[in-house]
Amino acid sequence: MNSRDDSVIEVLYALRALGDALDRMHGAMGDDMDMNQTDLRALRMMVERERSGEVVSPHDLARHLRISTASTSKMLDRLEASGHLERRPHPSDRRARIVVLTPHSKQTFFAHFGAHLARMSEVTRDLSLDERRVVASFLSRMAETIDPR
Amino acid sequence: MNSRDDSVIEVLYALRALGDALDRMHGAMGDDMDMNQTDLRALRMMVERERSGEVVSPHDLARHLRISTASTSKMLDRLEASGHLERRPHPSDRRARIVVLTPHSKQTFFAHFGAHLARMSEVTRDLSLDERRVVASFLSRMAETIDPR
DNA sequence: CTATTTCGCTAGTTTAGCTAGCGAATTATC
DNA sequence: GATAATTCGCTAGCTAAACTAGCGAAATAG
Numbered sequence: 021m022n023s024r025d026d027s028v029i030e031v032l033y034a035l036r037a038l039g040d041a042l043d044r045m046h047g048a049m050g051d052d053m054d055m056n057q058t059d060l061r062a063l064r065m066m067v068e069r070e071r072s073g074e075v076v077s078p079h080d081l082a083r084h085l086r087i088s089t090a091s092t093s094k095m096l097d098r099l100e101a102s103g104h105l106e107r108r109p110h111p112s113d114r115r116a117r118i119v120v121l122t123p124h125s126k127q128t129f130f131a132h133f134g135a136h137l138a139r140m141s142e143v144t145r146d147l148s149l150d151e152r153r154v155v156a157s158f159l160s161r162m163a164e165t166i167d168p169r
Numbered sequence: 170m171n172s173r174d175d176s177v178i179e180v181l182y183a184l185r186a187l188g189d190a191l192d193r194m195h196g197a198m199g200d201d202m203d204m205n206q207t208d209l210r211a212l213r214m215m216v217e218r219e220r221s222g223e224v225v226s227p228h229d230l231a232r233h234l235r236i237s238t239a240s241t242s243k244m245l246d247r248l249e250a251s252g253h254l255e256r257r258p259h260p261s262d263r264r265a266r267i268v269v270l271t272p273h274s275k276q277t278f279f280a281h282f283g284a285h286l287a288r289m290s291e292v293t294r295d296l297s298l299d300e301r302r303v304v305a306s307f308l309s310r311m312a313e314t315i316d317p318r
Numbered sequence: 319c320t321a322t323t324t325c326g327c328t329a330g331t332t333t334a335g336c337t338a339g340c341g342a343a344t345t346a347t348c
Numbered sequence: 349g350a351t352a353a354t355t356c357g358c359t360a361g362c363t364a365a366a367c368t369a370g371c372g373a374a375a376t377a378g
Contacts, residue, residue, distance in 0.1 A: 027301040028293045034308035035289070036217070041316035042188040043210075047235055048316075056334070061192075068185070078357065086196060091335055093358055098334090107357095115343045115356040136315065140184070143307070143314050144177045151303050152176040158296060158304050159183035165292050166285065167190035167197075205365070227326065240366055242327055247365090256326095264325040264374045 035162070049132050059099055061085055063129055066105070066121050075118045077110065104128075184311070198281055207234055208248055212278055215254070215270050224267045226259065253277075 050060045065084050069076050082092040096119060099105045104125040110116035130137075147155060199209045214233050218225050231241040245268060248254045253274040259265035279286075296304060 027298055027305070028290055030305045031293045031296075031301050031308070032286070032289055034305045034312065036213075038308045038312040038315075039188070039191040041312040042191070044235075044316040046188075058334080064185075079355090086193070087334095088336065089357065090337075090359085094334075096357090110356095113344075113356080117357070137181070139314050140181055140311065141177055143310050144180045146310075147180075147303070147307060149176055151307070152180050154296070154300050155304055155307050156176070156179045156183045158292070158300070159180070159187045161295075162289065162292050163183065163187040163190040165288050166187075167193040207365080228324090236365095237367065238326065239328085239368075243365075245326090259325095262325080262375075266326070 045136060049136075052132055053128060055098075055102070058085055058087065059095055059104075062095060062099065063104065063121070063125065066119070067126065067129060070121060075120075077116055077118055079116075081119070194285060198285075202277065202281055204247075204251070207236065208244060208253075210234055211244060211248065212253065212270070212274065215268070216275065216278060219270060224269075226265055226267055228265075230268070 046057060046060060050057050053060065055063075062081050062085060065081065066076050069080075078092050078096060079089060081095070082089045085092070085095075087095070096105070096107065100107065103122055105119050105121050107117050107119055110118050144152065144155075195206060195209060199206050202209065204212075211230050211234060214230065215225050218229075227241050227245060228238065230244070231238045234241070236244070245254070245256065248268075249256060252271055254268050254270050256266050256268055259267050293301065293304075
């Protein structure tokens with residue numbers, strides 16, 4: 021019983037350390053790319069959304085980042101001025117906009133994230149296929165538990 | 170070969186989702202406790218350091234949070250004013266200080282973190298002992314890889 | 319013993335959030 | 349079909365929390 025609890029605590033401890041490490045990685049990436057954390061989170065969201073073939077509206081960004089639509093407008097100004105994205109008309113709703121990443125932005129993003137990604141892949145490849153399944157499912161369930169969205 | 174890569178990507182995808190979820194949890198905790206992210210990160214660091222029996226100086230906090238010592242001073246002012254910590258003289262270096270959490274602060278922290286912790290423990294308890302070992306070791310190695318400190 | 323470094327602090331500036339409120343477009347109600 | 353209500357993104361103005369520069373006190377090096 022005691023050893024069971026200890027093993028749980030070890031996992032949670034490692035989870036906290038990982039969260040810290042991710043924070044720091046994001047912090048360093050922000051410094052390198054000369055942008056703040058929110059703007060970088062927006063970039064990450066857009067990369068992910070484009071990967072899965074979805075379009076992103078300013079409203080989506082506001083919801084995801086939990087900032088006001090007003091602050092989102094200013095953020096989009098920054099990201100547009102720095103050449104990271106473009107505002108485009110929404111195809112069906114003439115009130116709305118969609119935002120799309122520029123090729124330059126994606127290049128910059130992966131140029132800075134690529135090295136991390138490679139090292140993270142390596143660590144993951146050390147796992148067996150079964151272990152990857154266990155880990156991926158655990159991480160997903162944990163994410164879902166922590167923030168059901 | 171293809172399925173191997175897919176399984177890696179699934180893990181990394183879940184990892185990103187988890188990072189997002191932790192961010193959101195911390196954001197919500199900050200809102201609930203009416204404090205900003207940096208101050209909350211400071212609190213988390215101090216809880217952790219006290220757990221492992223170490224003392225914390227303003228300088229330690231500045232390094233960990235990657236903010237200037239000037240900003241750290243102001244942050245300590247905030248945390249002291251809100252009754253979260255006390256500045257104490259450093260036992261051996263009369264220039265320096267150490268900062269300690271108040272009992273009230275620890276109570277508040279765990280009152281807000283407790284529910285999350287319980288749910289996270291549950292998810293972890295669904296794993297077998299072997300799986301916990303695999304997960305904990307993976308998370309630790311990943312954290313170490315991402316940010317060797 | 320003097321010079322340099324380290325510690326935390328204050329003062330003033332900048333950045334990036336916030337709320338309030340606007341016009342334009344859409345959707346619901348009569 | 350007219351009009352009322354809602355939704356969308358934006359601007360203006362305010363505030364919080366970071367930053368840099370520079371200070372005095374204490375510690376350490378030459």
